[in-house]
Amino acid sequence: MLRGAVIRWGLALMGLAILVGCKSPDDGKVHLRYMAWGNVEQLALEQQLVDSFNRQNPDLHVELFKVPQSAYKNKMILMFASRTSPDVVRVDHYDFPQLAERNYFHELDEFIQGDLEFKLSDFFPAAVEECKVNGKMQGLNVLFGGGIMFYNKKLLNEAGLDDPFELYKKGEWTYAKMREYAIKTTKYDKSGRAQQFGVNMATMPFYFATIQAFGGRFLNETLDKCLLDSPEAIEAMQFLSDLRWKDKCCPTPAQGANSAFAFETGKLALEFNYVGASARYRQMITKFEWDICPLPDGPKGNSLFVKGNQLIMYKETQHPKEAWRLMKFLTGPEAEQVLYVRERRQSPSRIALAFSDAYLHPKTPPFNMESVSMTVKEGTKLPIGPRWPEVMQVAGSELDNLFAGREKNAAESMKSTTAAVNKLLGEEPGF
């Protein structure tokens, strides 16, 4: 008798605890969840913005849902699939088309058109373009940016070389010049051991930029055919391979292992990277001066490209209007001022801010912020489609043969890469 009562009461208490645990706080506010990832500094800024939004919107309460970067994609996918996603989610553009195809995102055109305060023309066209799926807006761009080049002023001065940004302004910052700089700043000791290198290897997506500058393309416009076997793409990839294996001014995988020649060590003169690395470099680099310049021009044009993250609204959110208010705030002038002008985590996606005096003339390095503004203004969108992870897995394995020196002839490598990627793209998706 007593045992039965204990069991019944125990079960009742468990049920009550579950119900209480699941219930939203009854404070009369609409509760939203916003999911993002980032390092400690980035998440502190996100929290600061969320707090500011909560103060300005007393009828809403946003909770920042932080997930470590290493687990972010899996967590996000599983939350979408299990219909438990937060209302607003930050998605890396590498994953955006793949997830958009699965119909997880709310279309935003109705909100954009119905909001007189929000104008797409305030944003860089490429930033808007990245958020479109089949012509419909499915996200808003945040942490927008593009590939740039960092340079170690000390190493360039020691080699008697002119400032690359000055060369860029004169239209003389080219891949040929970059190669010359890289060779002149590379040093080996008497035993043949590398002391410093001229440039790092242009990893994905930076080699797409080089291919673009040489007149080639990775994929066609419809993203269903690989074009790496074109003479222009072959020339570009041979150029990059030769920096490492012929000119020996770029660390091999073995030499570069464990970040032995990372830019912040002061042993690398030029670095392909995103401007987002600036925040870390400002903290870590104390022994030499550094700055940034745009990626070099090639024989057939520039190598500027852009890439951002997208803020998306979960399709099944219970509070779409409130979620839109949050999204508008996080891409608004106040948030962009904090994230990009003050902290320079990436580039503003708002044109006016990217060319504002405060952004272009900062008091701490990097000083040549015009490099970033020009990049996001003129840069092209990366060829990222719904099958991007698979495509890059196949292409990456093949291209690795070239970059690791197992295949020194770019023509052979591009031929096999093109065949492998085209085979994949020709197969029925999903198997």
Add this chain to the structure above:
Amino acid sequence: MTKRRLVDKPSYWGFLFVLPWLLGFLVFTAGPMLTSLYLSFTKYDLNTIQFVGTKNYHRLFYEEPLFWKSLQVTITYAIFSVPLGISASLGLAILLNQKVRGQRVFRTLFYLPSLVPAVASSLLWIWIFNPDYGLLNYALSLFGIGGAEWLMDEKYTLGAFIVMSLWGAGGGRMIIFLAGLQGISDTYYEAARLDGASHWQQFRFITIPQLSPVIFFNLILGIIGAFQVFTTAYIMTGGGPNNATLFYALSIFRNAFEYFKLGKASAMAWVLFVILLIITAVQFWGSKRWVYYEGEAKS
């Protein structure tokens, strides 16, 4: 005769106490397993689901070179790492079973590496395998042997993983061997010594047969473990270079959570299940010839 109430039956309480585990097993193990069996006959991308019959299996066997590559990598790894790991664990257990001063300290020291999380030990091994600054190449250079680009050269990468698998030799497997060794009665060795048996003969004809159930147990778990290598490959090489460390579990993960091919990934998981089932069944069948249980005689 009065009818016994349900709560008065001993089996009622037995089932009640087993219920949490049983529910957990049904919800978190049996349920997902059956679901994945169904999914393996579908095309499922986490959004839409479509029944496709045996198409996933057909494509795996006939049109998917990376499936065979991942299987080859995993089987090669298992063939080398399992015997090597068992031998190393047994060797360590024998050493740590010797009655020497500081025996407990040694046991603790050798067990410590297995307490290091896989992520941390992977990062440590990346440094050890560094071609320029790594400990391994430095040690080889002391003997005049030129090192290799362990994690960058596809010829050596799998070998590096096999070497690295010895990191866990002092862990749970060694403890089980140690417990097995301590369970062997000294009377066998005394009798053997009286008959003039050498150390090797004692090891070959007493230790090995007496330990054979433990060796068998470790062999089964070792092979299953070798087929499930994931973390180290995910962290250290990402399956490269040129798919040289594309372990089977890593390939399943990629198909499921990077390419959203849940149907194909489920099919791969079931192929793995069947492979392990067959290998384990063969081992049980073969064990009749070499595994000795107490009081059992083999002809």
